[in-house]
Amino acid sequence: MRHILILACTVISLLLCASTEDTEDILCWTERRLTFEDFKAVYNDSIHKAYPTALGLIEKTIRVNSKLKGDTITYVITACMKRNISWIKMIGDSATLIHEQAHFDICEIYARILRREIKSTTSKVEAKALWKLTTKNEEIEHDCFDSENCHVNGGVKQEWQSYIQNRLKELDNFKDPAVKIVY
Numbered sequence: 464m465r466h467i468l469i470l471a472c473t474v475i476s477l478l479l480c481a482s483t484e485d486t487e488d489i490l491c492w493t494e495r496r497l498t499f500e501d502f503k504a505v506y507n508d509s510i511h512k513a514y515p516t517a518l519g520l521i522e523k524t525i526r527v528n529s530k531l532k533g534d535t536i537t538y539v540i541t542a543c544m545k546r547n548i549s550w551i552k553m554i555g556d557s558a559t560l561i562h563e564q565a566h567f568d569i570c571e572i573y574a575r576i577l578r579r580e581i582k583s584t585t586s587k588v589e590a591k592a593l594w595k596l597t598t599k600n601e602e603i604e605h606d607c608f609d610s611e612n613c614h615v616n617g618g619v620k621q622e623w624q625s626y627i628q629n630r631l632k633e634l635d636n637f638k639d640p641a642v643k644i645v646y
């Protein structure tokens with residue numbers, strides 16, 4: 464059912480020291496649904512010419528912070544939205560809002576997968592490699608999602624809504640951003 468589009472991956476760096484607290488710009492994923500106010504950028508033809516047909520864009524990333532205390536490393540893994548560079552072309556376009564919310568939910572699914580898998584790593588180098596692989600798989604799913612969901616079907620097909628919500632539920636044990644490991 465899925466075909467995979469290989470597109471250039473978003474360049475994301477592994478942020479080891481950044482805060483995970485919400486700021487004016489950064490919003491960490493929660494159960495709260497996004498609103499139009501969360502999309503603080505305004506669409507501009509010249510700035511956003513790379514997306515001539517897009518109706519909206521959510522910039523999101525999986526952030527990883529790490530703290531070492533004694534022999535225990537704590538990874539804090541969060542799906543974050545960058546509000547200041549996310550936009551919806553037309554305020555009131557609820558189909559696009561729902562569509563962008565689904566992208567954010569997919570990002571949280573992969574953050575949960577990373578929290579689950581990182582426990583089996585044996586070093587920070589391995590953890591970083593796992594993060595890279597996870598974000599690559601995440602990008603593939605975003606592309607797949609975009610190939611099957613657009614404005615004409617209300618932003619997200621029902622089967623995708625269920626698919627996303629079911630996986631969030633299945634990964635409920637991994638919703639805590641903090642993962643402690645002893646290497």
Ligand SMILES: [Zn+2]
Pocket residue numbers: 562566608609
């Ligand atoms: Zn999309």
